[in-house]
Amino acid sequence: MQAARARFEVTLREAERGLLVDEAAQALCDYDAILPTLGDGFAAGAFAQAGGDIRCTVLANFGVGYNHIDVSAALAAGVQVSNTPGAVTDATADIAMTLILSTCRRAGEGERMVRAGQWHGWAPTQMLGMHVTGKTVGIVGMGRIGQAIARRCHFGFEMPVIYYNRSVKEVAFPARQVESLTELAAQADIVVVAVPGGSETHNLLDADVFAAMKPSSIFVNIARGDVVDEPALIAALQAGQIAGAGLDVYAQEPAVPDALKAIENVVLLPHLGTAALEVREAMGQMALDNLIAWDEGRALPQAV
Numbered sequence: 380m381q382a383a384r385a386r387f388e389v390t391l392r393e394a395e396r397g398l399l400v401d402e403a404a405q406a407l408c409d410y411d412a413i414l415p416t417l418g419d420g421f422a423a424g425a426f427a428q429a430g431g432d433i434r435c436t437v438l439a440n441f442g443v444g445y446n447h448i449d450v451s452a453a454l455a456a457g458v459q460v461s462n463t464p465g466a467v468t469d470a471t472a473d474i475a476m477t478l479i480l481s482t483c484r485r486a487g488e489g490e491r492m493v494r495a496g497q498w499h500g501w502a503p504t505q506m507l508g509m510h511v512t513g514k515t516v517g518i519v520g521m522g523r524i525g526q527a528i529a530r531r532c533h534f535g536f537e538m539p540v541i542y543y544n545r546s547v548k549e550v551a552f553p554a555r556q557v558e559s560l561t562e563l564a565a566q567a568d569i570v571v572v573a574v575p576g577g578s579e580t581h582n583l584l585d586a587d588v589f590a591a592m593k594p595s596s597i598f599v600n601i602a603r604g605d606v607v608d609e610p611a612l613i614a615a616l617q618a619g620q621i622a623g624a625g626l627d628v629y630a631q632e633p634a635v636p637d638a639l640k641a642i643e644n645v646v647l648l649p650h651l652g653t654a655a656l657e658v659r660e661a662m663g664q665m666a667l668d669n670l671i672a673w674d675e676g677r678a679l680p681q682a683v
């Protein structure tokens with residue numbers, strides 16, 4: 380904020396919920412530049428509603444994921460869009476590891492047991508989970524975050540890495556690309572989702588994928604909620620088709636289905652992927668650098 384105020388006349392929106400589509404339309408008419416984030420409704424309808432009154436010519440998104448912005452509608456309306464790739468990669472990969480470890484080793488369940496005064500001491504067969512070291516991880520979406528997760532799994536946990544990606548991808552460490560999601564699901568002990576959200580990936584992880592997973596395997600999503608068919612995931616967990624899930628993101632955030640909360644072997648985080656101060660500062664600086672480039676008439680360094 381200090382850096383932004385030093386350069387621009389800034390209005391800060393303090394509300395915690397995202398802009399509704401009509402509020403986004405109004406913002407497009409009121410400001411030259413907007414620094415939006417997750418949940419702000421820059422859908423096609425916002426650009427249509429603002430129509431010829433659009434004053435804004437740049438949306439410098441705070442975050443790498445921009446599925447809340449209809450980029451084609453923005454560009455057609457003369458509004459450039461940028462995001463913050465890279466700044467979020469390690470922190471989000473760390474949250475994926477948090478979910479892998481805490482789901483496999485039943486940390487959520489154990490923590491609830493201790494807090495409830497239900498722990499009566501160490502026992503040889505108590506709360507046995509899945510040993511993580513050496514298990515096969517399957518990454519869906521081998522981009523920046525997918526590779527950062529894979530690197531942690533390979534170098535830190537001696538895990539064989541397989542991955543499914545839209546295009547053919549070479550990576551700089553041992554990892555094998557597979558042809559289909561069901562092939563990945565059938566071979567992995569832990570499936571981790573790291574693809575962008577949006578129409579191309581909507582419900583990419585569906586009932587067929589869960590049916591192909593081993594009953595002993597766990598599912599982790601740090602990408603976007605709309606990438607997963609959430610009712611199909613809940614059904615697979617309830618039926619014991621998969622052994623557990625670790626989730627940072629949900630289809631209708633901040634709503635988390637009661638059916639998920641009722642399942643013990645599920646670890647639920649409140650979209651914590653980038654939630655560390657230095658990471659959020661780096662994201663803010665990157666978004667601001669794009670606004671400065673726009674202001675100086677240069678190409679946006681992180682245009683999408």
Ligand code: NAP
Nearest residue numbers: 444471520521522523524544545546574575601602652653
């Ligand atoms: P990225 O570098 O663009 O990687 C995305 C990868 O997904 C690319 O390798 C891409 O393949 C692949 N992909 C795209 N569509 C696909 C499809 N239909 N099928 C299979 N693979 C597909 O993005 P990133 O920086 O890793 O970020 C990934 C996503 O993580 C973001 O978009 C965001 O939604 C999410 N995220 C979440 C948090 C959080 O707080 N939980 C934080 C940061 C990011 P190509 O190689 O063919 O392009």
